[in-house]
Amino acid sequence: MATLVLKFGGTSVANPERIQNAAKKVKAELDLGHKIVVVVSAMSGVTNQLVEYVRTITPSYDPSEYDVVVASGEQVTSGLMALALQQLDVKARSYQGWQLPFYSSDKHEKARIDEIGTDLMKDCFKQNITPVIPGFQGVTRPSKDGGNRITTLGRGGSDTSAVALAAALKADRCDIYTDVNGIYTSDPRLVQKAKKINRIAYEEMLELASLGSKVLQTRSVELAMNYKVPVQVLSTFETTVGSDLPGTFLIDEDAMMEKQMVTGLAHSRDEARITLTNVEDKPGMLARIFGPLAEANINVDMIVQAASDDGKTVDVTFTVPRADIVRATEALTNNKQTIAYKELQTNKDVVKISVVGVGMRSYAGVGQMMFKALADKGINIQVVSTSEIKISVLIEEAYTELALRTLHTTYQLDAA
Amino acid sequence: MATLVLKFGGTSVANPERIQNAAKKVKAELDLGHKIVVVVSAMSGVTNQLVEYVRTITPSYDPSEYDVVVASGEQVTSGLMALALQQLDVKARSYQGWQLPFYSSDKHEKARIDEIGTDLMKDCFKQNITPVIPGFQGVTRPSKDGGNRITTLGRGGSDTSAVALAAALKADRCDIYTDVNGIYTSDPRLVQKAKKINRIAYEEMLELASLGSKVLQTRSVELAMNYKVPVQVLSTFETTVGSDLPGTFLIDEDAMMEKQMVTGLAHSRDEARITLTNVEDKPGMLARIFGPLAEANINVDMIVQAASDDGKTVDVTFTVPRADIVRATEALTNNKQTIAYKELQTNKDVVKISVVGVGMRSYAGVGQMMFKALADKGINIQVVSTSEIKISVLIEEAYTELALRTLHTTYQLDAA
Numbered sequence: 054m055a056t057l058v059l060k061f062g063g064t065s066v067a068n069p070e071r072i073q074n075a076a077k078k079v080k081a082e083l084d085l086g087h088k089i090v091v092v093v094s095a096m097s098g099v100t101n102q103l104v105e106y107v108r109t110i111t112p113s114y115d116p117s118e119y120d121v122v123v124a125s126g127e128q129v130t131s132g133l134m135a136l137a138l139q140q141l142d143v144k145a146r147s148y149q150g151w152q153l154p155f156y157s158s159d160k161h162e163k164a165r166i167d168e169i170g171t172d173l174m175k176d177c178f179k180q181n182i183t184p185v186i187p188g189f190q191g192v193t194r195p196s197k198d199g200g201n202r203i204t205t206l207g208r209g210g211s212d213t214s215a216v217a218l219a220a221a222l223k224a225d226r227c228d229i230y231t232d233v234n235g236i237y238t239s240d241p242r243l244v245q246k247a248k249k250i251n252r253i254a255y256e257e258m259l260e261l262a263s264l265g266s267k268v269l270q271t272r273s274v275e276l277a278m279n280y281k282v283p284v285q286v287l288s289t290f291e292t293t294v295g296s297d298l299p300g301t302f303l304i305d306e307d308a309m310m311e312k313q314m315v316t317g318l319a320h321s322r323d324e325a326r327i328t329l330t331n332v333e334d335k336p337g338m339l340a341r342i343f344g345p346l347a348e349a350n351i352n353v354d355m356i357v358q359a360a361s362d363d364g365k366t367v368d369v370t371f372t373v374p375r376a377d378i379v380r381a382t383e384a385l386t387n388n389k390q391t392i393a394y395k396e397l398q399t400n401k402d403v404v405k406i407s408v409v410g411v412g413m414r415s416y417a418g419v420g421q422m423m424f425k426a427l428a429d430k431g432i433n434i435q436v437v438s439t440s441e442i443k444i445s446v447l448i449e450e451a452y453t454e455l456a457l458r459t460l461h462t463t464y465q466l467d468a469a
Numbered sequence: 470m471a472t473l474v475l476k477f478g479g480t481s482v483a484n485p486e487r488i489q490n491a492a493k494k495v496k497a498e499l500d501l502g503h504k505i506v507v508v509v510s511a512m513s514g515v516t517n518q519l520v521e522y523v524r525t526i527t528p529s530y531d532p533s534e535y536d537v538v539v540a541s542g543e544q545v546t547s548g549l550m551a552l553a554l555q556q557l558d559v560k561a562r563s564y565q566g567w568q569l570p571f572y573s574s575d576k577h578e579k580a581r582i583d584e585i586g587t588d589l590m591k592d593c594f595k596q597n598i599t600p601v602i603p604g605f606q607g608v609t610r611p612s613k614d615g616g617n618r619i620t621t622l623g624r625g626g627s628d629t630s631a632v633a634l635a636a637a638l639k640a641d642r643c644d645i646y647t648d649v650n651g652i653y654t655s656d657p658r659l660v661q662k663a664k665k666i667n668r669i670a671y672e673e674m675l676e677l678a679s680l681g682s683k684v685l686q687t688r689s690v691e692l693a694m695n696y697k698v699p700v701q702v703l704s705t706f707e708t709t710v711g712s713d714l715p716g717t718f719l720i721d722e723d724a725m726m727e728k729q730m731v732t733g734l735a736h737s738r739d740e741a742r743i744t745l746t747n748v749e750d751k752p753g754m755l756a757r758i759f760g761p762l763a764e765a766n767i768n769v770d771m772i773v774q775a776a777s778d779d780g781k782t783v784d785v786t787f788t789v790p791r792a793d794i795v796r797a798t799e800a801l802t803n804n805k806q807t808i809a810y811k812e813l814q815t816n817k818d819v820v821k822i823s824v825v826g827v828g829m830r831s832y833a834g835v836g837q838m839m840f841k842a843l844a845d846k847g848i849n850i851q852v853v854s855t856s857e858i859k860i861s862v863l864i865e866e867a868y869t870e871l872a873l874r875t876l877h878t879t880y881q882l883d884a885a
Contacts (some may be wrong), residue, residue, distance in 0.1 A: 069525035106549055109485035111556040118555070121548030121563050125541040132537030133522055139534070140527040147537050151567065152617060201568060 055225035056088045060215035063097030064232040065289035076137035081294040091185045092215040095126025116161035127187030145183040150190035157191030164204035169221040188214035212273035220280035228295035234288035235301030238466040239318040246467040254306040264407040265321030312412040315464035325378040331366040331395035345384040355438040407445040426463040471641035472504045476631035479513035480648040481705035492553035497710040507601045508631040511542025532577035543603030561599040566606035573607030580620035585637040604630035628689035636696035644711035650704035651717030654882040655734040662883040670722040676859045680823040681737030731826040731880035741794040747782040747811035761800040771854040823861040842879040
């Protein structure tokens with residue numbers, strides 16, 4: 054008999070029928086004798102609608118009232134899920150974030166989890182009641198000057214809620230039910246030979262999540278890694294339930310028997326490239342470039358510096374989120390004199406392709422294989438960045454599919 | 470400087486633009502120096518949608534989870550209203566029922582108000598903050614075995630919330646903003662000469678509300694009467710604000726200088742008639758008829774008993790809500806032997822027309838005027854029922870408009 058946290062995402066609870074379907078998954082686990090806590094997202098589309106209401110009223114909103122508005126979506130599904138479970142003769146009830154309590158910081162709109170009260174959930178277990186918790190929601194601690202306010206954990210925060218609840222309850226597993234049946238070696242829509250990964254290390258998942266795989270929120274993977282919560286990603290729309298292990302399991306690197314060189318590929322079209330030409334190469338030059346961008350709250354990702362044509366100055370190339378390209382250009386243009394560059398070139402037709410694998414630590418030549426495979430297809434690499442377990446390259450966007458398929462074969466991910 | 474509670478109904482907060490419009494009303498009152506508490510309904514249509522979700526999942530729902538689901542509608546508008554006020558440079562914040570707290574009984578889905586904490590609202594006044602309270606919501610008191618659960622006050626409960634808050638705060642006035650600019654002498658869609666009533670006694674309003682006028686929830690009027698809360702009904706869609714008194718004022722009967730014989734007419738198509746013929750006229754007969762209906766939770770309204778053709782037995786005629794006619798027929802048919810009637814006749818083509826006025830207490834012949842006026846138009850009266858300040862008749866539905874217009878003229882309500 055295990056303690057499980059089962060989390061259902063927005064598409065899994067998109068309407069009453071799907072909530073009933075999700076409730077059947079919960080019932081199947083209960084029938085196996087497990088103790089279950091259910092975590093639910095808002096119905097898909099609802100949070101976007103609520104955010105739009107807020108933005109229509111005021112673009113510069115008070116985040117504490119934003120939280121009051123958007124936290125309601127999960128409240129609705131928590132009540133509906135409790136009802137759907139009751140309809141299956143499961144004793145169930147919802148607890149809102151303020152009822153548990155699910156304490157968070159007061160940094161509204163992206164609050165950090167502080168402490169989760171587990172007494173009420175443990176009481177439920179004793180009485181054979183299945184608690185249903187709305188994801189995404191928290192509450193600030195009561196204080197002399199107020200507190201006790203609704204918070205939210207940031208978009209996609211329900212994954213984080215589920216993992217945090219699993220950690221607090223020392224649960225045996227946290228199952229994240231979504232609309233895909235696991236993590237894939239690459240995006241199956243682009244790479245037909247993409248395969249489901251059965252086991253992936255937390256660190257690999259963390260890289261994949263931050264490099265463009267949208268299945269899990271990065272923060273939830275960090276939390277799972279820190280608290281060593283066994284997380285499984287699986288589909289609500291398949292007939293099996295989590296205890297039959299049909300999805301992708303996130304585990305500790307040490308628990309992986311055999312480490313492949315590369316576990317998976319990620320790609321992100323969310324990038325834009327900026328090049329500043331003929332920058333004078335003297336101390337503090339990079340600080341003068343990236344200072345204005347940091348002040349404008351723009352994240353800079355890949356950076357490369359190369360000698361210019363004239364042999365005396367350098368060209369600095371880097372990437373920023375595509376949505377920030379206009380603001381980035383403004384910030385740099387406003388500081389053209391201090392930075393002292395000749396030209397500012399931008400390019401939005403780029404994609405970042407990454408290969409990820411803890412095996413890289415023990416295999417040599419992973420990067421060389423990548424550069425050669427892409428060169429053989431005539432794909433030019435604009436920027437490279439690496440970490441211990443990943444290599445990312447920036448290439449022309451038109452080559453996205455070709456590059457992914459080529460690398461998928463190169464790293465022997467095609468094999469059945 | 471007065472303390473006012475301003476309540477905005479579903480059509481007044483139906484979308485972000487309307488919420489902004491309602492916020493302007495609030496701002497105008499604040500500019501006059503008043504202290505304001507804002508109460509909001511859910512956006513129109515939202516509560517129905519949420520109820521439908523619940524009913525789709527299970528027709529026999531747990532009312533405590535129903536409350537979790539449906540209370541969310543008001544939470545959304547309370548946050549949006551606070552944001553709209555902030556956008557107008559008004560310091561504002563929302564307080565949910567559980568934050569205030571707005572304590573109620575644990576009779577979920579139709580909870581009774583228990584006690585309202587006013588400290589937080591009074592603190593707001595001191596800091597020039599306008600509190601925004603979601604209507605309809607309450608919370609049960611924390612207790613050893615739980616409590617602290619979300620409740621709702623029953624459909625239309627936001628009016629009741631507003632009046633209760635006004636009573637708790639000893640407010641100078643409670644303005645109910647809606648989509649009509651007051652209470653009318655009759656339904657303006659049916660009676661062109663219907664006029665807005667400037668002042669109406671609580672008791673009259675109570676009769677009108679329970680007799681079919683849908684502007685105010687009956688319970689809110691009872692509460693206003695009991696606590697002598699001055700209530701004004703007015704339109705959100707007119708340019709004036711409440712302090713210019715453009716709507717209908719609910720006041721104490723004693724405060725009415727001159728009492729008209731009849732203040733207004735109401736009609737309800739929500740009725741169906743049942744006649745049981747040739748019932749043996751012996752002790753306990755009515756109990757045998759109405760017992761099964763009470764057990765089936767069906768409200769019986771008008772009752773009349775008349776001698777049958779045979780001179781020995783009686784015919785019993787009464788009305789039930791139209792929606793309950795099938796269930797009522799079943800309950801009676803199942804008890805045909807005990808009740809001992811000959812035939813059961815039903816008729817759904819009926820309407821209840823009522824004339825209401827505290828002046829009836831001092832004027833004689835109000836009923837006679839009604840009966841004669843209807844007879845002159847060839848309208849047959851099927852059932853009559855009276856109270857101290859109202860007379861209701863059941864007539865054929867096709868005569869609704871004719872009857873209302875005739876009585877409107879008869880009681881001199883046409884005069885400008």
